Amino acid sequence: MVSIKEVARVAGVSTATVSRYINDPKQVKQPTREKVQQAIAETNYAPNSLARNFRRGKTGVILVALPSIGTPFFADVMKGISTIAKDMHYSILIKETQLNQLTYDEYTNLVLSKQADGIILLSAIIPFATGGRQRPSSQRQAPIILSCENVTPELGRYPSVRIDNTSAAAEATDYLIKLGHSRIAFVFGLQSSTLTLDRERGYRKAMKAAKLAVADGWVTEGGLTLDGARKATRLLLSHAERPTAIFCANDEMAMAAIHEIKSANLQIPRDISIIGFDDIRYAELLDPPLTTISQPAAEIGERTMLRLSQAIDGRDIGVEPEIVPHKLVIRRSTASPAKRQ
Amino acid sequence: MVSIKEVARVAGVSTATVSRYINDPKQVKQPTREKVQQAIAETNYAPNSLARNFRRGKTGVILVALPSIGTPFFADVMKGISTIAKDMHYSILIKETQLNQLTYDEYTNLVLSKQADGIILLSAIIPFATGGRQRPSSQRQAPIILSCENVTPELGRYPSVRIDNTSAAAEATDYLIKLGHSRIAFVFGLQSSTLTLDRERGYRKAMKAAKLAVADGWVTEGGLTLDGARKATRLLLSHAERPTAIFCANDEMAMAAIHEIKSANLQIPRDISIIGFDDIRYAELLDPPLTTISQPAAEIGERTMLRLSQAIDGRDIGVEPEIVPHKLVIRRSTASPAKRQ
């Protein structure tokens, strides 16, 4: 493996000069520059980034933790993150958390051990619950930022970029109420996902404000999976007081719900209205096209990465959440409830 | 930042002992072990992995290049990769290639520069076309493996793990032919994607074997995107000799096709049969549920990572493709063509 030393030898200069040439050619005078250039070509030299990172004390890596790659919404957020990361010459290391619950200590250890310069959490926030002991205050807090997610105050306060999930969910529920629905069910994600818990809060708030009852069993867990949501939907359909509208905490679960409702020979929106959350790229292709809350996914990703890079550079970015706007996108999966009986 | 030196000082031992304790405690005698343990806890020490990697000359990172995160099929392959990678203590660095066409040199440079120990390409193989100059034969070929993808022989031979795309596509086409279709269209992905080109080859082979003509315009580009496939479908629907069946080179494009066909007030499969490729998790939720070729995505990922790790360990894994089995999954988007006129 050819090193900078070998290049220096071939070029007849010092390693310092080669290093300067590589990092900022302007620092090297023209004739020398050519010699070095020549030597690099000749030796097929590529700088050892392991040595460079070690020397500089920076990895150039941002770790992104997310529950599962292949979630269409997170993929869009990732796009925003990647765009900015590339501009700033960071690479993206993906950590799929799946169901493992990493603790706060495990996360910060990644930074302490220099495996990443900073961390973006798209992942549920439960980890903080199990190992939430604060770092000794002598240590600077590891650059960590939440994207889309939220974290309950008792677990600590961390910077974040996200929409106001509670308001958005309330808005979606209100829309159903305005359409005339009163039997509205909610399929939440996971108990461990603050994000979908916030959405449930919004739903309940809107129901309460409209003085509508939430019957037993109308709020049910979809597990953020297709199968989970199918089961949840079947449960709702067999409910004695069958809802006339179902609000799903994300679009994927809404996809599953639509499938189950049709399988039960019910029509959407005639028999049941469906509303989702996220506005993933499949939403408008569904049959019927899905009414949903749209999040500016790419923008969230960009803002997250931008703020994180500031934190890495030592700037104080505070812990106030940065709230970006959502909007309700009305398509054809929602309508006024049919008059019945 | 506390280093191993500091721990050694606190514990009253040498740095070598601390290092041994960290990497293999059995090498350290009990009483010493306790002192070190104590010192680590006291100092809140975390080994600097930058230094460790540098020293060891390994990054512990596998780079996975894929066109776009958030493709459901690739996400499933990634799952397989991650599983094995975790077992072997590799981290996964994701590189989204999007439309940029990285050259072979750029890829191998990632390995030469020690940014990754090995590379998995889920991505289209075009890069090799633009910069395919071979490395000087003195250099060991960078550990690189194709997953799912294929590469035309003139661009070089690389190890790969994949299904036989051509046979699978022929099988799907045959199925339509057996159902009685003769006007069968094919929506391919990208000209730059060998993978979808192989599928086109299978389609043409089956058509030819059945002595069926492929009319002008029946083979059209879907671009591997929803929008591209929608356009392609509209084109097919307006064709003078409208096909009675459309074979899409992947399921996402089939989703888009289904949407467009329904929007044109045609019924599936009565008016048009649709067949996809991949069997992504949404396939069975579509309306109608999608007939498609199922690939063992997770298994492909696992086998890929396994073989790559062997190459990294210096074993010769050859360049023969490892072919895993596919299967045709028949659902309700296909049927015999309706008698017309």
Next chain:
DNA sequence: CTGAAAGCGCTTACAG
């Protein structure tokens, strides 16, 4: 079982 010491390949403050 433990320690002293060399060295991995860079970068950079310092000197000239």
Next chain:
DNA sequence: CTGAAAGCGCTTACAG
């Protein structure tokens, strides 16, 4: 503008 030299934080062959 260039070079000699120190040093980043580990690991490991060698000696005892």
